[in-house]
Amino acid sequence: MKVLILGSGVVGVTSAYYLARQGHEVTVVDRQPSPAMETSYGNAGQVSFGFSSPWAAPGIPRKAVKWMFQEHAPLKIQPKMEPTMARFMLKMFGNCNAERYAVNKERMVRIAEHSRACIDALRAETGIRYEDRQRGLLQLFRHDSQVEAVAKDMKVLEQCGVRHRLLGAEELTAVEPALARVPGKFVGGLHLPDDQTGDCHLFTNRLAAHCRERLGVTFRFDTEIQRIRRGNAGVEGVITSAGELTADAYVVCLGSYSPFLVKDLGIRLPIYPVKGYSLTVPVVDDGGAPQSTVMDETYKVAISRFDDRIRVGGTAELASFDLSLPEKRRATIDMVVRDVFPEGGDVDRAEFWTGLRPMTPDSTPIIGATRYDNLWLNTGHGTLGWTMSCGSAQLLADLVDDRAPAIDPAGLDVARYAA
Template sequence: MKVVVLGGGVVGTAAAWYLARDGHAVTLIERHADIACGTSQSNAGLVSPGDSTAWASPVALVTFIKSLYKPDMGIKVRFNLDPHFLAWTWRFLLQCTQARANANTEVKLRLAFYARQCINALQEETGLAYDDKRKGILYFYRSQQSLDAGAKHMGYIAERGLKIEVVDRERLVELEPGLAAVKHQIAGGVYSPMDQTGDSSLFARGLAELARERHGVQFRFKTTVTALDIEGDRVKAVLTDQGPVACDAVVVSLGPESSLLARKIGIDVPVYPVKGYTATIPVDDDKGPTMGGVDEDRLIAYSRLGNRLRIASTAEFAGYDRTHRPADFAAMFRTAHDLFPGAVDESKAVLWAGLRPMMPGSVPVHGRARYANLYLDTGHGHVGWTMACGSGKLTADLIAGRRPEIDTTGLLYRN
């Protein structure tokens, strides 16, 4: 079949790879000049089943209220009267019961486990290099109270298959010598050895090149999707500013723009953009962390990507605004200097802000939507890098009519 994938982030690129490997003639359409220039360009670098807890929960309202008077909180909301934001917020609040939070967390964890298997199998198959480390991730806490709460919180997903170790500060520094200078500021942490790290943009661009070389995937860059040409219950072609592209099937992986296209054809895909910020800083081999980590009290994550330190923070509801100012990174740099003294020269940092495609329940959406040959693979929020390969493989299985390797309960689109 002629399959057109819309979106060249890590999610769309992974879908294109698995579809082409199945023997389909795949064309990927991307509005930027290259792969991974939007949402996938920069993130915390964490491939993390340990970060599978749904955002929507009974404590979500408390976190939101704190964000109103604590400027350094990782959650920020710009109030606006956008009806789509208001509708999304209402749906988010409906997901904030403990029952829904547990159900959504279990679905996310199932997909994250599967996706981790997929990405590692893909690397073994291809030899793809993307500054990855399989050393686990440390989630650490600055007070005993927050450590106890965090360990209980992580215990829920540990009961469902995630291996964890609750560690004191001595064991924490044994695992991560880079934190030795500040160990007395840290009460302890939760070590998740099943988590790993890597550069999503390096991965996506490398995979795109392999997809072109090995499976003939065609890429149309600097091409913006404007609409879909629909006849009856099928999409005939993707309409773009560079002309139509005929298709037998379409996969929508447009990240935060997925809902904008869906609205044009009467499909309700409640994806809303959540803005995040990152800084990428060169570091010497003997400085900084050796593995990924999350300062849970300050909601700041980081990864060691080769000779670079990637720091990420903030979930800001600001519509489709991608701008940033130096002040947006101040708390991030303070924490980096605190944790890794002498390792961070912020004058050399590459600063970035981008949008994560968030669903109200934190669970991405897959499968056929309204039309017989239109498929969704979107809404991964802050864990698109974690879930990309699992979602791509699932999408390829659905289009092929195969029984997926993963239980699809809770993952498929419902009209």
């Protein structure tokens, strides 16, 4: 079967890999000149299966009001006269209760744990490397209240069979030795030993090369996707700047831009761009740098180690499709990396970047079928596209082939928003 994948970020390229591996003739189309040039380019670098948690959590509406008046807040809102932003926030706040949080957390961990198995198998099969490390993630707590609050997450992790351990302040340096240089800052941490790190841009490009050279996948870059043409029997083609492209099946992997493409087909995707920022910092002292990923729970900033670079990612900003780089947004991630690893890297020489995370109101991606038999979705992964990419793509390939899926797909497709 001929399959046309729209989008060459990490979700699009992993979708191409699994579909081509199952024998399909796959073409990937993207407006960029090469893979992973947008949201997948400079993300935080954490492949954090056990840390998969909804942004929509109990207490978030109250915290959002408080954060409006804080300089170093994890969430920023740029008020705009934009109905889509208002609708997204209302739907998100509607998920900020204990019942919905538990449902959404389980769905996210279900995908993430499957993704862990998939990426390990992919790495073994393809042999690709991407400055990856398999040394876990350490969630750092500055306050006792954060230690108490994490108990609910630990129950879900236990139910899902995710290895984890709550550490006291004196145990943190056994996981991240450089924290010995900043004594007294943290009261404890949650260690997830099976989480990983890696350069998502490098992974996506090397996997794309493997797909092209070993699996016969065709990539059409510098090609603007304009609209989907619908016929009596479903989708009949995609109109692009290079003409019309046709296939037997179509997969939308366009992140924050997915809603625009399917709107005319009567499909409403409640995906909104949540702007994130990152710094890529040259390592100057290995002993003072992180060895894997740490997450500063107070500021929601992740600090990940590549070979000779530190990737620092954070801030969730509701600002529509604005891709500007205001220095005031650099302040929080700059402050956190200097505070936690003051001697590890040269922050003054850091590359400053921003990207748009495709967030759903319940933080869970949209994977699966649509009302059209030959149109599929793999989008809306929010801050966890890198983490969930392989599991999402493998699940999608199973669904496209009408195979018994490796995991339960219940509650993951767009139909959950119809109620």
